[in-house]
Amino acid sequence: MIKEFLQDYSKKTSLKKTLYQLIHKNGPISKVDLQPHFDVPPTTMARMIYELEERGYIESAGFGEAKGGRPPILYKAATNTGYLVGVEIARTHVKVMLVNIGFELVETKSFSLTNIHDPKRTLKLLVETIQTFQQVYEISDELLLGIGIGAVGPLDRKRGIILNPEDFPAEGWENVSLFKELQTFFSCKMTLNNGANTAALAEYHFQPQINRQILYCINGYGVRCGYIHGGALLHNDAGDASSFGHIVIEPNGRLCTCGRRGCLTAYTSLRAISQTIAMKEQEQQVIKTTDLSFDQLIYDYQVDKQFVREAVMEAAYYYGLGLSTMINILNPNEVILHGKLIYQVEDYFQEVINVAKNHIYSNQEMKIRKGTFGEDAAPIGAAIQLFYDYF
Numbered sequence: 011m012i013k014e015f016l017q018d019y020s021k022k023t024s025l026k027k028t029l030y031q032l033i034h035k036n037g038p039i040s041k042v043d044l045q046p047h048f049d050v051p052p053t054t055m056a057r058m059i060y061e062l063e064e065r066g067y068i069e070s071a072g073f074g075e076a077k078g079g080r081p082p083i084l085y086k087a088a089t090n091t092g093y094l095v096g097v098e099i100a101r102t103h104v105k106v107m108l109v110n111i112g113f114e115l116v117e118t119k120s121f122s123l124t125n126i127h128d129p130k131r132t133l134k135l136l137v138e139t140i141q142t143f144q145q146v147y148e149i150s151d152e153l154l155l156g157i158g159i160g161a162v163g164p165l166d167r168k169r170g171i172i173l174n175p176e177d178f179p180a181e182g183w184e185n186v187s188l189f190k191e192l193q194t195f196f197s198c199k200m201t202l203n204n205g206a207n208t209a210a211l212a213e214y215h216f217q218p219q220i221n222r223q224i225l226y227c228i229n230g231y232g233v234r235c236g237y238i239h240g241g242a243l244l245h246n247d248a249g250d251a252s253s254f255g256h257i258v259i260e261p262n263g264r265l266c267t268c269g270r271r272g273c274l275t276a277y278t279s280l281r282a283i284s285q286t287i288a289m290k291e292q293e294q295q296v297i298k299t300t301d302l303s304f305d306q307l308i309y310d311y312q313v314d315k316q317f318v319r320e321a322v323m324e325a326a327y328y329y330g331l332g333l334s335t336m337i338n339i340l341n342p343n344e345v346i347l348h349g350k351l352i353y354q355v356e357d358y359f360q361e362v363i364n365v366a367k368n369h370i371y372s373n374q375e376m377k378i379r380k381g382t383f384g385e386d387a388a389p390i391g392a393a394i395q396l397f398y399d400y401f
């Protein structure tokens with residue numbers, strides 16, 4: 011079983027695991043292309059490959075291009091050897107994805123978090139979802155390699171605890187011991203990280219390049235950032251990626267949820283946009299807007315409601331300003347933006363880019379783009395992180 015192999019951290023197995031990892035990441039790949047990564051004779055390499063293939067962890071994937079002589083056999087990781095569960099716990103929803111060891115999607119399920127979804131009810135639903143996946147796809151405990159979770163911080167990553175996040179719709183989201191609760195039902199490896207970080211990892215994994223520095227920004231109910239530098243995630247101990255939302259963009263400005271004034275979140279979150287609309291309506295003595303949902307906001311924008319349009323573009327302006335500050339500090343070569351407004355309102359996306367670009371100091375080449383994986387980024391990245399954790 012590959013689970014046993016991955017769980018073996020002995021020195022004897024470490025070279026074979028590294029070889030497996032390289033084939034998993036770069037396959038289909040030939041022995042010749044693998045050889046430079048290892049300081050072992052070709053016969054040893056051939057024996058290790060034979061063993062991995064015999065055990066069914068890797069398989070041949072046709073032939074490569076012949077460079078004089080016979081074309082080389084290419085190898086890739088077999089995808090039916092194990093499965094991973096990736097979970098995103100956001101403020102408004104939980105998304106659960108079952109992927110095979112090659113990160114191909116098998117099944118996905120989401121549920122909304124409302125004011126009745128305290129941690130107990132939410133974890134019960136999560137457990138039931140994973141158990142159903144196991145039953146439907148006949149995934150034994152041996153085949154389940156682990157559960158990776160991307161959540162809203164702050165977190166205790168090592169102990170698997172959600173500490174005291176802002177703004178969950180239900181009460182009780184303080185000191186939620188995810189690992190402890192889930193370990194009652196599942197005897198497998200678990201990892202926890204901020205959803206912004208796991209989303210960044212998803213983007214990195216499928217296009218890994220050395221020196222690729224990715225800044226991944228999620229903008230929705232709050233603002234969160236993940237940052238990858240040279241293949242490694244940058245994170246603080248508390249797994250809190252929300253601090254970006256509290257950089258000051260307006261001295262003595264609007265009151266923020268954190269109790270301070272002038273934070274980015276106070277101008278760009280959904281609640282902030284709702285408040286801007288309400289203020290504009292009040293000035294014009296029309297009916298006051300209550301807190302909007304993103305879907306309602308985007309609908310109102312598209313039907314050209316005047317105050318909504320103004321408020322959304324104002325938020326884009328402030329978001330662009332905040333983004334330029336992050337870019338000036340971190341100097342990423344790629345910035346990936348994620349959020350419903352980013353994906354669905356093109357004018358908003360363009361305005362964020364324009365404002366950011368007008369305030370970026372460096373003239374090094376940099377790309378600002380939308381996320382490739384949309385809503386799947388954080389849960390897929392959580393599964394990827396769990397897999398990485400075996401090596």
Ligand SMILES: [Zn+2]
Pocket residue numbers: 255256266267268269270271273274275
């Ligand atoms: Zn704040």
